[in-house]
Every structure is written in C-alpha cells, then in structure tokens.
Amino acid sequence: MPARSRRYWSAVGLTFGVIGIDQISKWLIQRCCERLVIINPAVAFSLPVPLWGVLVAFIVLLGVLVFAWRSWPETKPISRAWATGLLAGGALSNLIDRFVFGGVRDFIDLRVWPMFNLADLALSLGVILLLWYAFRPSRTSHATQGDQPRPRGTH
Numbered sequence: 001m002p003a004r005s006r007r008y009w010s011a012v013g014l015t016f017g018v019i020g021i022d023q024i025s026k027w028l029i030q031r032c033c034e035r036l037v038i039i040n041p042a043v044a045f046s047l048p049v050p051l052w053g054v055l056v057a058f059i060v061l062l063g064v065l066v067f068a069w070r071s072w073p074e075t076k077p078i079s080r081a082w083a084t085g086l087l088a089g090g091a092l093s094n095l096i097d098r099f100v101f102g103g104v105r106d107f108i109d110l111r112v113w114p115m116f117n118l119a120d121l122a123l124s125l126g127v128i129l130l131l132w133y134a135f136r137p138s139r140t141s142h143a144t145q146g147d148q149p150r151p152r153g154t155h
Helices: 003-032 051-071 078-101 118-135
Strands: 038-040 104-106
Touching: 003 078, 003 118, 051 078, 078 104, 078 118, 104 118
Parallel strands: none
Antiparallel strands: 038 104
8 A cells, every 4th residue: 555545544544533432432421420521612721712713713724634634745654644633533523512512522620721522632632743743853854965865774
C-alpha cells in the first residue's frame, strides 16, 4: 500500500475510533451515573458561542485539515496522520453531541479545570501534535545541498 494511502486510512480509522470510543464512554457514564454528566452548550473552556459560530468554526477547521493534509509531502511520518485523526475525531464527536443533545456531554471533572470528555482530550492532543510537527526543525534542514537524507536504520 502506498505511503499516502496508508496515512489516509490511518487518519480515517483513528477518526472513527475516537468517535466510537467517545460516544460509547458518554453513553456508559450517562447510563450508569447520569448525575456526573453535564450538557455543555458552550465551547472550549465554557465560552458561550451560538450554533452558527460552531458550524463556521467546524467548516474552517475542516478546510485547514484538508489543506494541511494535501500539502504534506509523501515523506512525512504517519504520526501526522494520527494527529489529524485525533483532531477530526474529537471535533466530529462533539459536533454529533451538539446536534443530538443541544450541547456537548462532559463528564471528566478534575476540579481545577473546566469539565471535558474524551473527544476534547483527543482534539487537544491532535492540536498539540500538529503544532509540534509544524514548528519542529526537519531532519533534513541541517543537510547541505549535496547531501541526501539517509534511509531509516542506516548509520
């Protein structure tokens, strides 16, 4: 399987995996301990935003993801696909909650941080990984013009 195809299916699989795990965890917690789940109509850090604002933000996020995905060269590692899958899965799972429940179901309460869920965790981790990849120096940036990067596993 070509590298781009492998990265694509890894991102798609992780996206649906995050959605499934998040939705199942919310269902289980809500079924077992309904009082632990809150429906949060706001967005990140409980900031109020109307539904049209959420939709616009989601469309912009989707556009950025598609642009980033299409602009990555063939040689980029598969872990960038994982970051994209985490981000997309978290965003889509919370969007499902917004349409079905009128807000996001949050159930993790650390007492020192606003309540959140597994989709928020996946989304945050995806953003952190994408930012890390965007700002870290590439392995070939230190090579001179005539140097070729060595394949992995060679010394």
